Amino acid sequence: MNREYYGKLIFEHSHPNRRGYKLPKCEYNDVDIEIPASLLRSSAPLLPEADELTVVRHYTNMSANNFGVDTGFYPLGSCTMKYNPKINEEIAADNSVAPLHPFQPTDTVQGALEAYHTLQSYLSEIGGMAEFTLNPYAGAHGELTGLMIIKAYHRRNGDTGRINVIVPDSAHGTNPASAAVAGFNIIEVKSRPDGTVDVEDLKPLLNDTIAAVMMTNPNTLGIFEKNIPEIARLAHEAGALMYYDGANLNPMLGVARPGDMGFDVMHINLHKTFSTPHGGGGPGAGPVGVRAGMEHLLPNPRVVKNADGAYSLICADDSMGRISGTLGNFTVILRALAYILSLGRSGLAIAGKLATLNANYIKECLRDLYLLPIDTVCKHEFVFDGLADKSTGVTTLNVAKRLLDYGFHAPTIYFPLLFHESLMIEPTETESKETIDRFIEVMRGIAIEAKENPDIVKQAPHNTPVRHPDDTKAALNPIVTYQELIENA
Numbered sequence: 001m002n003r004e005y006y007g008k009l010i011f012e013h014s015h016p017n018r019r020g021y022k023l024p025k026c027e028y029n030d031v032d033i034e035i036p037a038s039l040l041r042s043s044a045p046l047l048p049e050a051d052e053l054t055v056v057r058h059y060t061n062m063s064a065n066n067f068g069v070d071t072g073f074y075p076l077g078s079c080t081m082k083y084n085p086k087i088n089e090e091i092a093a094d095n096s097v098a099p100l101h102p103f104q105p106t107d108t109v110q111g112a113l114e115a116y117h118t119l120q121s122y123l124s125e126i127g128g129m130a131e132f133t134l135n136p137y138a139g140a141h142g143e144l145t146g147l148m149i150i151k152a153y154h155r156r157n158g159d160t161g162r163i164n165v166i167v168p169d170s171a172h173g174t175n176p177a178s179a180a181v182a183g184f185n186i187i188e189v190k191s192r193p194d195g196t197v198d199v200e201d202l203k204p205l206l207n208d209t210i211a212a213v214m215m216t217n218p219n220t221l222g223i224f225e226k227n228i229p230e231i232a233r234l235a236h237e238a239g240a241l242m243y244y245d246g247a248n249l250n251p252m253l254g255v256a257r258p259g260d261m262g263f264d265v266m267h268i269n270l271h272k273t274f275s276t277p278h279g280g281g282g283p284g285a286g287p288v289g290v291r292a293g294m295e296h297l298l299p300n301p302r303v304v305k306n307a308d309g310a311y312s313l314i315c316a317d318d319s320m321g322r323i324s325g326t327l328g329n330f331t332v333i334l335r336a337l338a339y340i341l342s343l344g345r346s347g348l349a350i351a352g353k354l355a356t357l358n359a360n361y362i363k364e365c366l367r368d369l370y371l372l373p374i375d376t377v378c379k380h381e382f383v384f385d386g387l388a389d390k391s392t393g394v395t396t397l398n399v400a401k402r403l404l405d406y407g408f409h410a411p412t413i414y415f416p417l418l419f420h421e422s423l424m425i426e427p428t429e430t431e432s433k434e435t436i437d438r439f440i441e442v443m444r445g446i447a448i449e450a451k452e453n454p455d456i457v458k459q460a461p462h463n464t465p466v467r468h469p470d471d472t473k474a475a476l477n478p479i480v481t482y483q484e485l486i487e488n489a
């Protein structure tokens, strides 16, 4: 760690008895509770003692060393990190929201239930599904929910021999993982050289042991799956259901709907497509939609609108069960609703098309200098296989690190695993032409540097606070407390 640049740790600013804050007097001093001696600590905890200004400056300076969507372009493929309108953050943080309790009587939370129900119906319209649940907390949680719905569907039909789920080799890792957690075996179907599912490879796999075919669209290479109608027909003829991983639905918004393509169950990541920032791992929401006739299988409870206009919660006996303690991550739901309402139907369709246009623009402007393994129109993202000129010895990792010197976050690297030097770029729909052009200019500049002065790229980054952290050491030997730091010094 470059301690010189980062300055001291908060512990190193500590001086005995220096205070920035006084805790209120404990109200319960006179409560007579005997704490067992074995649970009492024998020495005082190691806590920093610092005045308020020192604390504020320490954390403000530290935050300024971070990269985020508020500081620069973040073209990470596969996990959209886009601009999240500030107004949506304000709505989610509103004082009327925080005090709500998930188990309050429904007649006291009619507004919240209306927001939930409205988003549920908007997502149904966007996805072409009959009904959505907003209860799951993440994309993978939505996949698990969807697969449990599929399991419940076959069980209700007495079709208990369907123990396998087909997953393409290009799928996001959560797909096979969710299928396994739901109790299915996974059968892999291969991709063709153009990156789409190989229908000829799929055909012999379909039989009466298959519960579902999971597909991601656009797939993990950012390509629209061409043969969906045929795959859906074959799957349905074999009695299997079609599952749509819509984690990255951006380019589809207002353009095409999974329900119209023949999918029976789908999930959406609100934290990728509908405004919730998801850096740092959360919070998220993975709403799940089903086609008509499967609504009763959705998780309990469901929010319904009664004939008198009031909202209530219902639990169906037929349901797959419960997937969450409550009605999902409510503030994520509010952000998504605000986002959809502010864009409207036509705005959503423009967002979808811009996501596609921006990605194709970057791809076309860089394809002479970077290797494009699959040459086709992409949707919201695309993959290069490193630099076109392989003689320089400059790797995708080097390019990614060099981008940091120019103030850009690196794209996703070494994923998907289909290529050795994957560099996966997703600009999203919300970046300006100027930002995208500057990114292109920098990417072109790095490719030229790689030829003329490869060492400058190989030794990058040069301008960041930390230059070459030892990734392995950090994983094998993490030092996460000040105590450990002292002991390791």
Ligand SMILES: *Cc1c(COP(=O)(O)O)cnc(C)c1O
Residues within 6 Å of the ligand: 078, 079, 138, 139, 140, 141, 172, 174, 175, 216, 245, 247, 248, 269, 284, 286
């Ligand atoms: C991100 C992603 C997921 C998983 O979503 P989480 O919210 O991270 O669990 C699933 N599939 C695809 C294609 C994704 O991009």
